[in-house]
Amino acid sequence: MKEELQLRIDETGEGYVIHFSHPLENDGLTIIRETPTRYLLLQPTPAQQRIFQLMSGGQISLPKEAKSQLLKIVRHISPMVVIHTDVDDIAGKVETIEGNATPHIHLLPAGDGFKLEIFVKPFTEEPPYAKPGKGHTVLFTKINGLTTKAIRNLEAEEENARQVEEACPTLSEFPSENREWIFEQPELALQALLELEPLHKEGKIVMEYPKGQQLQLKGQLDMSRLRLGIQSRNNWFEVEGGVQLDENEVLDLKNLLALSRQNSRFVKLNDGQFVALTAQLQQKLQDLDALLSDMDNALAIHPLAVGVFDDFAEGLSELKADAAWKEQLQKLHELENFRAEPPENFTAELRQYQQEGYQWLMRLAHWGVGACLADDMGLGKTVQTLAVLSKRAESGPALVVAPASVVRNWYHEARRFAPGLEPIIFGENDRTETLRELKAGDLLLCSYGLMQQEQERLTKIEFSTIVLDEAQAIKNRATKRSKAAMQLKAGFRIITTGTPIENHLGELWNLFRFLNPGLLGSLEVFTEKYALPIERDNDHARREQLRRLLRPFILRRKKDDVLKELPPKTEVTLEVELSPEERVFYEALRRQALENIHSSEGGFNQKRFQILAELMRLRQAACHPRLVKADSKLQSSKLQLFGEIVEELIGEGHKALVFSQFVSHLHIIENWVKSRGIKYQYLDGSTPLPQRDRAIREFQSGEGDLFLISLRAGGFGLNLTAADYVIHM
Incomplete structure (x- = not known):
């Protein structure tokens, strides 16, 4: 950068030394490398070069006795060069002022970025500049033909500069040498300007642009500058608007949203001019962008997102909406006070949180939108849904689609709690006749497989209510099962699932395509707007926007949320120590496993399946030696401890569910139970549906102290409330 040449006068013990601030080249023009990023350009005047x-060589010394001669030199040359000194009485009677300690902020281009530097300008209107708190306390220069002396307050300059740094967090984030910052990105320079603006408005700093104002911050836009208009269009609501930049310029909403997607608070206008969005407005625009869809080259909002948009609209200075929008809002406000009467012909006693679930479902039914009941397993999704089905029984026939393994559970639960419903298991009688004779109060129970087979006939019926139980069964949009479900017709749609998302957000999109089509847009739009930012970029803001959008349609309670209404649960882990014989057996298997892996061909990718297989064998050996060697005579320490626990539980009048991942292990346990004469029920994946149904009913009615269940067959859809203990083997 170009710098004014300065003459300095230092007082020493022997007298005075007069020298220039920098040595000059013979031809006058001099370039000095001050730091790795800072070069000084000195271009002395002919008079300065002559001096x-x-x-x-740019330096002379005078004894103390020559002070009067020094005074003449200063008076003679002060019009030609700025003089810095700590000797304040060498110029005689001259105009003296208090040096201005106000920081001057210089912003100038530096490569593709910008450099920001802090100076002071002691003479206010005239150079020279100095670094705050550094240099000599006395300066001389010529102002309006008169020699003028400025006395600097170095402490005040330093304090003012420090306050600038404290007020501008961006400066503290970057290293500084001599209060000089290099910003490689214009965005950072703009952020610094934004942070410095309050000081500028208060007159505590002066902004200067030595090479022209190539980066200008015109001001900030807040919520009060945003204006929106909404009108109904093709069952959606079209949104228009923008922000008023000044009397002549308006930035329309579509362009504003596009700019906000760049995750920048600064909107470029033209010729280096920018406006800053307040943090609140930037967040609001991103929230609004998440709600809007592009429809025929216009911005539109789904009618089911009206409530979320209404929350967003708080703080707007102007919102013009048509009658259809106001009518939709009024309907939403009325829903807040909607209360459904309990179903009359319903015998279950709902817990408080289940009553709230019933009211929530009925409220959405009244609104005419789909509902996702996503309570934790065991909190009674079935009984809450049956309460709704009972209440809506007079509206027409209802359909429940569920995994084949739990269809009969629905049948018996309906018989038990909803005597006003007529449960019908689809497929046990003539299907054509069953569908033809459906009437109000009938509850058609259908497996997912049968729904797919009978898609054509089922889609011809307008059901009052459709329930997809364990709805993750339709998570994959490409399957025939999912496509069949999308064709079903109903006045009210419910899905129940404890796991709305098992693998990725695309599954959630498909569930809502069934519940409330269009709310999440096309899969491509949903992926770009939500799935990729959340799953790939871990975008918390996008996750929160999606949560707010779906919150009205998903009810999820965890066991911890309703703990006071549930009986207490205690988990106990019992560690089993293998017998010496079992340890020898296990160690032999482990060594054999290592040998098998090392001797197999291929790299890790080829061996990984064998590694998993060997680990599975070791797990089985830890359960019972006969799981890996059928003719083994070794006893199982785990089975021995199991026997002790079971005998104690039964002796105290308890009932237990016994789970195992391995069906072969379950058979060994079954043989032990038989040998002790203990009454039990049994269920694995090969159990026929009628036998499975009978085993569940008998256990619930008191027949059996133990229920032996494989994890795969009993992992969901079972209501086994007769047991008060669960044992995982």
Whole structure:
């Protein structure tokens, strides 16, 4: 950068030393590398160059006795060069002012970025500049033909500069040498300007642009500058608007949203001019962008997102909406006070949180939108849904689609709690006749497989209510099962699932395509707007926007949320120590496993399946030696401890569910139970549906102290409330 040449006068013990601030080249023009990023350009005037030559290399010394001669030198040359000194009485009677300690902020281009530097300007209107708190306390220069002396307050300059740094967090984030910052990105320079603006408005700093104002912050836009208009269009609501930049310029909403997607608070206008969005407005625009869809080259909002948009609209200075929008809002406000009467012909006693679930479902039914009941397993999704089905029984026939393994459970639960419903298991009688004779109060129970087979006939019926139980069964949009479900017709749609998302957000999109089509847009739009930012970029803001959008349609309670209404649960882990014989057996298997892996061909990718298989064998050996060697005579320490626990539980009048991942292990346990004469029920994946149904009913009615269940067959859809203990083997 170009710098004014300065003459400095230092007082020493022997007298005075007069020298220039920098040595000059013979031709006058001098470039000095001050730091790795800072070069000084010195271009002395002919008079300054002559003084330099007369001083024999730019420096002379005078004794103390020559102070009067020094005074004449200062008076003679002060019009030609700025003088810095700590000797304040060498110029005699001259105009003296208090040096201005106000920080001057210089912003100038530096490569593709910008450099920001802090100076002071002691003479206010005239150069020279100085670094705050550094240099000599006395300066001389010529102002309006008169020699003028400025006395600097170095402590005040330093304090003012420090306050600038404290007020601008961006500066503290970057290293500084001599209060000089290099911003490689214009965005950072703009952020610094934004942070400095309050000081600028208060007159505590002066902004200067030595090479022209190539980066200008015109001001900030807040919520009060945003204006929106909404009108109904093709069952959606079209949104228009923008922000008023000044009297002549308006930035329309579509462009504003596009700019906000760049995750920048600064909107470029033209010729280096920018406006800053307040943090609140930036967040609001991103929230609004998440709600809007592009429809025929216009911005539109789904009618089911009206409530979320209404929350967003708080703080707007102007919102013009048509009658259809106001009518939709009024309907939403009325829903807040909607209360459904309990179903009359319903015998279950709902817990408080289940009553709230019933009211929530009925409220959405009244609104005419789909509902996702996503309570934790065991909190009674079935009984809450049956309460709704009972209440809506007079509206027409209802359909429940569920995994084949739990269809009969629905049948018996309906018989038990909803005597006003007529449960019908689809497929046990003539299907055509069953569908033809459906009437109000009938509850058609259908497996997912049968729904797919009978898609054509089922889609011809307008059901009052459709329930997809364990709805993750339709998570994959490409399957025939999912496509069949999308064709079903109903006045009210419910899905129940404890796991709305098992693998990725695309599954959630498909569930809502069934519940409330269009709310999440096309899969491509949903992926770009939500799935990729959340899953790939871990975008918390996008996750929160999606949560707010779906919150009205998903009810999820965890066991911890309703713990006071549930009986207490205690988990106990019992560690089993293998017998010496079992340890020898296990160690032999482990060594054999290592040998098998090392001797197999291929790299890790080829061996990984064998590694998993060997680990599975070791797990089985830890359960019972006969799981890996059928003719083994070794006893199982785990089975021995199991026997002790079971005998104690039964002796105290308890009932237990016994789970195992391995069906072969379950058979060994079954043989042990038989040998002790203990009454039990049994269920694995090969159990026929009628036998499975009978085993569940008998256990619930008191027949059996133990229920032996494989994890795969009993992992969901079972209501086994007769047991008060669960044992995982």
